[in-house]
Amino acid sequence: MGALSAIPYIGPAIDFATSRFGLPLVVAGGIVLAYEGVPIGPLRYIPYAGPALASLIDGRVDREYARGQLAERLVWQEQQRKALAQLAAKAEAKQKEIDAAAQAYVDQQNTDAVRIANLEQAIRDQKDEDLGPPDPKSPDKRTGLVCRAGIPARVSTQLDAVGR
Template sequence: MPTLFTFARFLGLQGLVVLAVLLFYEGLPGANYLTPYLRILPGVGPLVDDFAQGRVGRAREAGRLDERLAWQEQSRRAELRRQADRQSAQDRIDQVERDYFSRQTTDALTISELEKALVDEQASGAAAGCGPALSRRLRDALDPIGRH
């Protein structure tokens, strides 16, 4: 204890004020080793934690927290945009599929009507001794070629 008083007398009032301001702003980094053990105590824990970090450390932690929250918000918004883009792309794909299946159904009905008309024409207007230009087997073999 006498050593502390001697040190305080050596520094003088101005030195003690400068030391107090320095500890207030910068903190005492060596005290960080004690804070995990002293945080348990209700009255002393927060005081020792503030003493160890100082004002600069507390501001740094507050800034880090603010930046983390801003980054998380940007990340959340980007994820929402990606989901909206995915949904719109899926909607376009579904529309293309519906159009394809409706065209396929329409084409099948048209082909069926044309085949029926062909059969009716061959049955009704066939001249005696004059058959179709292509045999039915050849026509059916060539038919898939034009559809693919």
């Protein structure tokens, strides 16, 4: 019933649209509508229906704005990817430095262990030389010395170098 009551208004609207003053207004309105589109406001954020509605009635300005947003987002994502790759490369380089330092430490520990064992053996050999040959009459089977000899200077300096 409402559509039938609108019919009497269509004739005068068409007459005005085709008149001398109405035609430029209709053309200007059409141009603005084509560029700006129909403002739908918050309807744009309705899931599924909002984007579909926006794609139908958005104007050229909104489409270009969305295209620009997409281009900027892609540039930003590429910059983020490059920054993350640089951070990963820096972290990998630092990890390699840490691994090299740890390996050098382990190698030094192994070298020191061998040097310490050799020095301790040299100390035992030196003590054996200082004690002399075994004496069957003494309780500890060695010739008794009143004073034990100190560590030789070369062994002492080598021990100092190792850190013991």
